[in-house]
Amino acid sequence: MKNLIAALSLTIGFSAGLSMIAPQVFAQTISGVTPRIGAQDATQHAVISGVFSGDKAVDPQRVKIFIDGQDVTAQSSVTEGLFSYRSLQPLSLGRHTVRVEYANIDGEWQVANWSFYVRPTTASLEITSVTHNAVQPLNNDSPLLVTIKGTPNAAASVLLAEPGMSSRSLSASEISPGVYVATMPMQSQLGQAAVLGRLKRRNDQVFGAAAQPIRIKSLQPATMRPNDGMPRVTAMPSKEEISSVPSTNLLQPTFSRYADGDRVTTKGFTLAGKTEPSARIDIQIVSSTPLVGGLVNLGSTKLLDRAIIADTSGHFEVRVPAPAIVTSGTKYKIRAVARQGNVLSPTTQLILEQQ
The missing domain is CATH 2.60.40.2550 (Immunoglobulin-like)
Incomplete structure (x- = not known):
């Protein structure tokens, strides 16, 4: 009996020690990445980006971005809700790898990896840039203006993803060949959002991210559009958009x-x-x-x-x-x-x- 009690005491003490050294596991994720995971048709001018999702904000000072093993953090745009990188030189044809190391404000680290393939440019859809007029917060009487440049004669829209809130979409109009514009009036309280542009034609679609987040006015929950056809920030944009449940x-x-x-x-x-x-x-x-x-x-x-x-x-x-x-x-x-x-x-x- 004494031997059993001693064994129990040793086991309980050892178990407590394990709880102190067991590695932490975090629910922090990266979603909405471009190019998508395993993409076979990325262009040489693709924007490499993603949205940070999770219960805790990401510390922008503790984010590192590696493309094909090379640290490109200094050439990237990083905020608590979004990272974005675009090479000054066209990406080479073939396979490319992305690794993002990041920590939240409590210092908890996570790593995300994915790869994609660059193929020769064809007549398919392409986004060359996504820009906006809200790098700095706009005045109440100044509307948000987002511009997408890419392949002409496509259906265009913009996805706004605010940390901790539902995403929303804006329709965009083609004002000249390959130039699409979406606008939204400012209202309610100020917030920060990542912005994705989308071009769609028949069964094809392509996404691109703005290099900087926007400072916008959050809509009230009653005006949210929960099923607007755009992908949620918790889901990867796929080449074939889901049209049914x-x-x-x-x-x-x-x-x-x-x-x-x-x-x-x-x-x-x-x-x-x-x-x-x-x-x-x-x-x-x-x-x-x-x-x-x-x-x-x-x-x-x-x-x-x-x-x-x-x-x-x-x-x-x-x-x-x-x-x-x-x-x-x-x-x-x-x-x-x-x-x-x-x-x-x-x-x-x-x-x-x-x-």
């Missing part, structure tokens, strides 16, 4: 490498699966490790709690780190739910066991 059965994440009850044979593992194209998947993974012949459990350790974006085929993949202690019998409880627009899928759950 997706089936929740097709949206529900399915895993291809593991089934419920499978055994894990490595320290750390990779989950892969499928959902609807460009859907957001929220994944939570908790591990529990038994000790003393299974009589005592170290408690639960959160290994992963993050959102990822499926590619244009609906595929997604995420690397799961190993817990601090890995023994035979360690169990991994996995919960995944997908979101597309205002549609939320049923939850997919798996329990895996360490071999």
